[in-house]
Amino acid sequence: MEKEQxxxxxxxxxxxxxxxxxxxxTNETTANDIEEWDSLAHIRxxxxxxxxxxxxxxxxxxxxxxxxxxxIACIYDKIK
Amino acid sequence: xxxxxxxxxxxxxxxxxxxxxxxxVLGDTSTQFLTQAIRAxxxxxRLDLNVWxxxxxxxxxxxxxxxxxxxxxxxxxIIVFQSAHILLSKYNKLSTDEHDMLASNELSSIENYYxxxxxxxxxxxxxxxxxxxxxxxxxxxxxxxPASFLFQLRKLNYELMLFASKNHxxxxxxxxxxxxxxxxxxxxxxxxxxxxxxxxxxxxxxxxASKTVDLIAALHGNFKxxxxxxxxxxxxxxxxxxxxxxxxxxxxxxxxxxxxxFQYWIKKLKNRGIIIAVCSKNIExxxxxxxxxxxxxVLQLNDIAVFVANWENKADNLRHIQSVLNIGFDTMVFLxxxxxxxxxxxxxxxxxxxxxxxxxxxxYLEYLYSLNLFETTSxxxxxxxxxxxxxxxxxxxxxxxxxxxxxxxLKSLHMQSLVEPFTTFNIPRVAQxxxxxxxxxxxxxxxxxxxxxxxxxxxxxxxFAFTLExxxxxxxxxxxxxxxxxxxxxxxxxTWLMSCRVLKRGMEHFVxxxxxxxxxxxxxxxxxxxxxxxxxNEMVQHHYKGLGFESxxxxxxxxxxxxxxxxxxxxxxxxxVNN
Numbered sequence: 001m002e003k004e005q006x007x008x009x010x011x012x013x014x015x016x017x018x019x020x021x022x023x024x025x026t027n028e029t030t031a032n033d034i035e036e037w038d039s040l041a042h043i044r045x046x047x048x049x050x051x052x053x054x055x056x057x058x059x060x061x062x063x064x065x066x067x068x069x070x071x072i073a074c075i076y077d078k079i080k
Numbered sequence: 081x082x083x084x085x086x087x088x089x090x091x092x093x094x095x096x097x098x099x100x101x102x103x104x105v106l107g108d109t110s111t112q113f114l115t116q117a118i119r120a121x122x123x124x125x126r127l128d129l130n131v132w133x134x135x136x137x138x139x140x141x142x143x144x145x146x147x148x149x150x151x152x153x154x155x156x157x158i159i160v161f162q163s164a165h166i167l168l169s170k171y172n173k174l175s176t177d178e179h180d181m182l183a184s185n186e187l188s189s190i191e192n193y194y195x196x197x198x199x200x201x202x203x204x205x206x207x208x209x210x211x212x213x214x215x216x217x218x219x220x221x222x223x224x225x226p227a228s229f230l231f232q233l234r235k236l237n238y239e240l241m242l243f244a245s246k247n248h249x250x251x252x253x254x255x256x257x258x259x260x261x262x263x264x265x266x267x268x269x270x271x272x273x274x275x276x277x278x279x280x281x282x283x284x285x286x287x288x289a290s291k292t293v294d295l296i297a298a299l300h301g302n303f304k305x306x307x308x309x310x311x312x313x314x315x316x317x318x319x320x321x322x323x324x325x326x327x328x329x330x331x332x333x334x335x336x337x338x339x340x341x342f343q344y345w346i347k348k349l350k351n352r353g354i355i356i357a358v359c360s361k362n363i364e365x366x367x368x369x370x371x372x373x374x375x376x377x378v379l380q381l382n383d384i385a386v387f388v389a390n391w392e393n394k395a396d397n398l399r400h401i402q403s404v405l406n407i408g409f410d411t412m413v414f415l416x417x418x419x420x421x422x423x424x425x426x427x428x429x430x431x432x433x434x435x436x437x438x439x440x441x442x443x444y445l446e447y448l449y450s451l452n453l454f455e456t457t458s459x460x461x462x463x464x465x466x467x468x469x470x471x472x473x474x475x476x477x478x479x480x481x482x483x484x485x486x487x488x489x490l491k492s493l494h495m496q497s498l499v500e501p502f503t504t505f506n507i508p509r510v511a512q513x514x515x516x517x518x519x520x521x522x523x524x525x526x527x528x529x530x531x532x533x534x535x536x537x538x539x540x541x542x543x544f545a546f547t548l549e550x551x552x553x554x555x556x557x558x559x560x561x562x563x564x565x566x567x568x569x570x571x572x573x574x575t576w577l578m579s580c581r582v583l584k585r586g587m588e589h590f591v592x593x594x595x596x597x598x599x600x601x602x603x604x605x606x607x608x609x610x611x612x613x614x615x616x617n618e619m620v621q622h623h624y625k626g627l628g629f630e631s632x633x634x635x636x637x638x639x640x641x642x643x644x645x646x647x648x649x650x651x652x653x654x655x656x657v658n659n
Contacts, residue, residue: 040112040113043113043272043275043282044085046272047282051083056269058270059270059275062275
């Protein structure tokens with residue numbers, strides 16, 4: 001899967017889980033930039049991504065993400 | 081079962097009109113998702129659960145501080161979720177010589193919680209039991225060491241059951257058996273635990289919420305009462321009508337084992353108070369044969385309250401079963417291996433619970449276990465008798481359905497009628513019938529106790545009171561006749577009334593045979609009848625015509641000399657006509 005395509009899918013998951021249609025995601029986006037992205041929403045995002053790509057993140061992986069770019073890179077590594 | 085994300089969509093739906101209930105969740109780990117899921121599952125059972133949760137690790141403060149939010153909320157239900165993981169961390173902090181005290185320490189703290197809560201609130205307490213964690217410090221030897229964690233955890237679970245058995249408002253919710261079923265790998269995700277203090281995976285949350293809501297719903301009187309079973313390939317392997325007795329599968333060999341174990345499960349449900357019924361496309365005698373003769377059959381005919389086997393549409397048969405038992409469709413569960421029948425029933429009567437039985441009968445039981453269909457919040461000695469009680473009520477209607485020929489059915493009832501004149505003993509009931517009978521009442525003239533007493537004593541009248549009993553039971557007095565000696569030739573039927581309970585049993589014929597006989601014996605030539613219409617007695621407008629009376633002016637007349645007794649399957653029990 002191309003990275004662009006992956007980004008598109010991840011954005012769809014964010015829209016669905018955060019229930020926010022006009023979301024803007026860049027590699028630098030963090031939870032501080034999106035009001036709806038609180039700690040519970042974060043778990044829902046992680047689980048939804050795990051379900052979508054049929055994968056599982058370790059606790060260390062989850063802790064290592066600082067922004068959306070890290071997240072996508074991590075998913076990309078797992079599924080490529 | 082819906083996944084967590086699908087469930088969350090329920091939260092936006094309309095809960096108006098649902099049963100309202102306040103629920104408090106006290107947990108020692110993060111419970112936000114569980115709380116949302118409980119409300120969402122409530123939607124599917126028409127419960128509007130207002131779920132309030134404490135911040136985690138507040139259990140003690142919320143309970144012991146009676147000015148806390150918990151008491152302000154005044155919940156109907158309090159869910160206490162103390163996790164096995166926190167139990168393990170408590171164990172870890174104890175010194176080695178205190179390890180064997182873990183279970184009893186925890187139990188006494190739970191007992192104290194319950195005591196304080198019961199003193200201040202009327203809420204019911206639902207306590208999640210502990211999912212098993214084996215730290216493998218002792219390996220298999222843990223069983224021999226009371227101080228091992230596994231030993232203490234299991235002891236605590238056992239003690240919780242004992243405590244629940246003695247304390248009315250304390251219920252254990254079995255989340256441990258959910259972990260046994262789905263496996264710890266699905267139940268518990270380390271990354272979620274480490275990062276978010278959640279000991280339940282998002283995958284298992286719907287299961288936990290559902291089992292919790294089953295209990296809450298049962299506490300609100302929402303539970304199943306009746307299990308209706310198909311026969312061929314559901315209760316036994318094969319088709320009795322095609323394969324015959326010797327070839328259907330049951331017993332200890334191969335797939336037969338699955339059916340036998342399934343039957344034992346049903347038998348246990350029956351003994352617990354679930355009403356068992358059969359609804360099968362079959363010839364009744366063929367369908368009943370295995371019950372009567374097959375050596376491996378666990379269920380017997382007397383376990384079945386209503387037995388319906390015919391070729392009619394199953395939805396209609398289920399409606400029949402519902403009307404016989406007189407319970408709601410939403411309390412009924414229907415099991416059938418045939419997806420067509422299931423879908424027919426589900427689409428026609430959506431209130432009935434129709435589990436999607438797996439294709440392989442070997443999977444029936446495990447699948448049904450997972451549904452937790454028969455939640456209850458009480459169990460008494462009477463529950464064991466329930467099927468028998470319903471069976472008596474149901475038998476008459478069921479028997480009628482099974483006879484193609486009405487005469488055969490009537491004969492099988494072994495009906496008997498006691499015929500007596502009015503006496504001091506039956507006068508109150510005669511008067512009551514005269515006052516209350518509306519539909520089957522030819523002239524609808526009402527008489528009081530005093531009037532009835534007058535007829536009883538007068539030389540000018542013959543009086544009859546009829547009872548009807550059959551092999552199922554006694555209906556009591558159901559018919560009253562008063563004959564007036566109008567002149568030397570004519571007996572006038574002043575009163576003919578009957579209870580509608582005994583229509584279509586041939587009672588009219590029995591009565592006419594009786595009174596025509598009375599007329600003949602006493603030298604009268606005619607019986608004279610009259611129909612006076614009222615707003616309610618239309619059903620008898622053709623009564624006399626139907627019985628062979630001839631129209632004569634405003635009245636009806638029967639020539640008793642030429643009268644032949646009508647066919648009737650009621651025997652006279654005892655007669656004492658006053659002359």
